[in-house]
Amino acid sequence: MTPDVTAPARTPDRADTVLDTGRETTLTVVPDRPAPRPDFTERLAVPWWWWPLGAAIATLLAAEVHLGQPGLRAWLPYLLTVPLAPVVLVWLGRHRVRVAVGELHVGPAHLPLRHVGQVTPVPARDKRRVLGPELDPAAFVLHRPWIGPAVRVELTDPEDPTPYWLFSVRRCEQLTELLRQHSRDRSAPPHVPRRGGCGGAPGNSSCR
Numbered sequence: 001m002t003p004d005v006t007a008p009a010r011t012p013d014r015a016d017t018v019l020d021t022g023r024e025t026t027l028t029v030v031p032d033r034p035a036p037r038p039d040f041t042e043r044l045a046v047p048w049w050w051w052p053l054g055a056a057i058a059t060l061l062a063a064e065v066h067l068g069q070p071g072l073r074a075w076l077p078y079l080l081t082v083p084l085a086p087v088v089l090v091w092l093g094r095h096r097v098r099v100a101v102g103e104l105h106v107g108p109a110h111l112p113l114r115h116v117g118q119v120t121p122v123p124a125r126d127k128r129r130v131l132g133p134e135l136d137p138a139a140f141v142l143h144r145p146w147i148g149p150a151v152r153v154e155l156t157d158p159e160d161p162t163p164y165w166l167f168s169v170r171r172c173e174q175l176t177e178l179l180r181q182h183s184r185d186r187s188a189p190p191h192v193p194r195r196g197g198c199g200g201a202p203g204n205s206s207c208r
Contacts, residue, residue, distance in 0.1 A: 038100035040178055042169055044144050045093035054085040095142060097169050099178060104153070106167045107142050114186060117154035117164075119179045121172045124148030130166065142167035151175055 062077035095107035104111045122130055127150055131143060140162050143150070147168040154164045169175055 036101055038098045040171075040175055041096065041098035041100070042171060042175075043093060043096045044142075044147060044168060046089050047146055050089055050146075051086065054089055055082065058082045058085040095144075097167065097175070099175070099182075104179070106140075106165060109140060109142075109165070111153070111155065111165070113179070113182045115155055115157040115160070116179055116183060117156040119154075119176050119183070120152045121176045122150040122152055122166070123172075135166075136163050139163055140165045140167075144168040153179065 058081040059078070062081045065077040066074040096105070097107075098105045099113070102113050104113060104116060127143075127148075130150070130152065131141070135141070138161060143166070147170055149170065149172040150166060150168045151172050152164055152166050155162055
């Protein structure tokens, strides 16, 4: 009786191997697009002379505590008040006014430029009046006393109960002109080029 002989498994040659690359996906690295440059930007920072003044006040406060608590504890007020002064100044000037990507940003609020109505610059001499008896309680106000001028922007959005924005900005004339230019560009009729002749056919007698 002849024993069964099992043939060894055949190893496929390289010529017999077929690579299916039809479903492979080539991944390409898309570079990040840079953020568009804003048309206007200004940080409502405190004046530069506030920084040495704040450091001096913090040092004086620490010195007062030092007179009452001699010893090692005398250095604790300096470690607390002197670093705290620049933190407070940065926090006071944290807000920014900018116009970018079709929106007006004032601090935490933003407004599409299509809802910008009449824009009025407010000089420093008139701030007391517009912030006092003429102020609407429903208005959005971002006032910084260390900045002289301001800008008043009326809103045209019927769904927004806010009548206008009133906020401080140093370059108020530049911002006013920019917002007015956006309003003029939005209200201007689209330009339709005129074709030569009648329906593009020069010399047509029916056009005369």
